[in-house]
Amino acid sequence: MTDYAPLVLQTPAEHPFAEFVRILGKGKRGARNMTREEARQAMGMVIDGKVEDAQLGAFLMLLRHKEESAEELAGFTEAVRERLNAPQLAVDIDWPTYAGKKRHLPWYLLAAKCLSQNGVKVLMHGGGAHTAGRLYSEQLLELLGIPLCRGWQAVDDALAQHNLAFIPLGDWAPQLQRMIDLRNTLGLRSPIHSLARILNPLGARCGLQSIFHPGYQAVHRDASTLLGDHAIVIKGDGGEVEINPDTISHLYGTTDGQAWDEEWPALSERRHVKPATLDTQQLVAIWKGEAEDSYPQLALISTIALALRGLGMPRVEAFERAEAYWANRNRSI
Template sequence: MNLVTPPEHPFAQFVRILGKGKRGARNLTREEAREAMGMLLDDKVEDTQLGAFLMLLRHKEESAEEMAGFTDAIRARLQVPAIDVDIDWPTYAGKKRHLPWYLLAAKALAASGVRILMHGGGPHTAGRLYTEQVLEQLDIPLCRHWQEVGSALQQGNLAFIPLGDWMPPLQRMIDLRNTLGLRSPIHSLARILNPLSARCGLQSIFHPGYQAVHREASRLLGDTAIVIKGEGGEIEVNPDATNHLHGTANGINWDEEWPALSAQRHVKPETLDVAHLQAFWRGEAEDSYARLAVLSTMALALRGLGTPREAAFAEAQQRWDNRLQSN
């Protein structure tokens, strides 16, 4: 009887690299990460391999070189028109303690002429309020393709496009969260992608230690970026805490510490009422936490565009005061 050994699947090598025990396992090189993500995007991987790969990465914790290699593969497959963008603003976490005040910061910046692309992965965790759920109430354009993004930016300097509309395989991986029981590294990776090559990418990474990894990945990619531990995982400066900015520009890393803006911590609201968000935008309601969160988040974006901290806060206040006149 002639027994033939079946050939090994080409993707198996990458699972083996990550999962070969405490002494045998290692990080992927940037080139290996690029090849592995390319196979995932081109649907050349079995579902069992996909799940194993994502969870091994999650357990090991991804490296900057891996994140850069994954991004290389994604950008190589992107078909995007030339659209001028100032700020790339990924929004994938959702909020559960406070309202998404970062959306008002983005709206005010856009009203003053800053061109902002937002992108997100949809509601995937119960009990959180996601950007996609409040776009209509805040008059933020929901775009389904890059042409719509270009038109929205031309008309109002602000656009949101779901990840599933420009990189469906990544959205599928994010949607595995409830199947696998854990978030995969794709949730973090989406924050680095900067699909339209904006002048600055803002990133929020909640878990300690990951901020420096993300900053290094952006540096390897040649991007300008600021990474913070944003409130709830979103790009929103927490005014009740000290905020550390991990920045990179022109291949050089920099760090900046922003002190807390409030002497006492604010009490979180009992419910997340979007109507309060709208009222604050119109100037019909006052909220000390919201005011500080919005202004400091606007200053963060301006800092990313090169404005020094003190001037960024003063400029943020001026732009916020003029937000309704600009419309």
């Protein structure tokens, strides 16, 4: 007889992150939202590099398909904020700019510039040119004289000198930038595009957020409420923080843990015809007063008013102040 050694099978240990993929992906009946604490733990592992690439892709796309809950967004935000090591700098408005424009020029950049001339400290941040056919803030900073900062010390200096600073996401949260850059690998935008908008890394007095996806603005507002933040969420033009003057604008606000809503009427009786091409020199011409155009003027004034509303000013007063700011701007760049 021949002796055969018994076959010993060893089950490999499950990866700790597999639990979170399973929560999201366990079929129609088994899948569920993560709790706020589970979301905080999961995003913490992602930021700390404790997740395999295959797990990360699955996690992001399952979230994209399901759509994040307010509790998940709040948990993700807490995990990122815990790891930022950001300095304490006085900022009035946190202005995320991640969508890019394709129908109209980014007039919000001039709105931020105008606010900064009037003592409002604005921090802008963005995630680069991740989608073809769009015009991104980073491409226009030099043209408009907006300081590009590659670290928090540069932000501090720019805010002190100009009340305005732009810092790329990759310079303060490179792990998030890496996930945004997966857009062309995965074929879809991931929830990180939404997460970046809610982070408010320096704890500004008010965070402005633009969420284009219908019905999702309230989820972002609810997440900010859970975090105790002061924020206003809108469906801005092209996904950027910019009021479209041709349509009714709904403001989803939260202040001191209390949600509120406000509706702003359209400023134009008829829709403006969108430009055939986006000529960036038009931004300079409008700023310097060398050209006049109804659409950008209305978009600019209402977007300035939005920021002032975020700082606690009533709507009517905010519009009056916005018009005065724009009329009296320093037109040099």
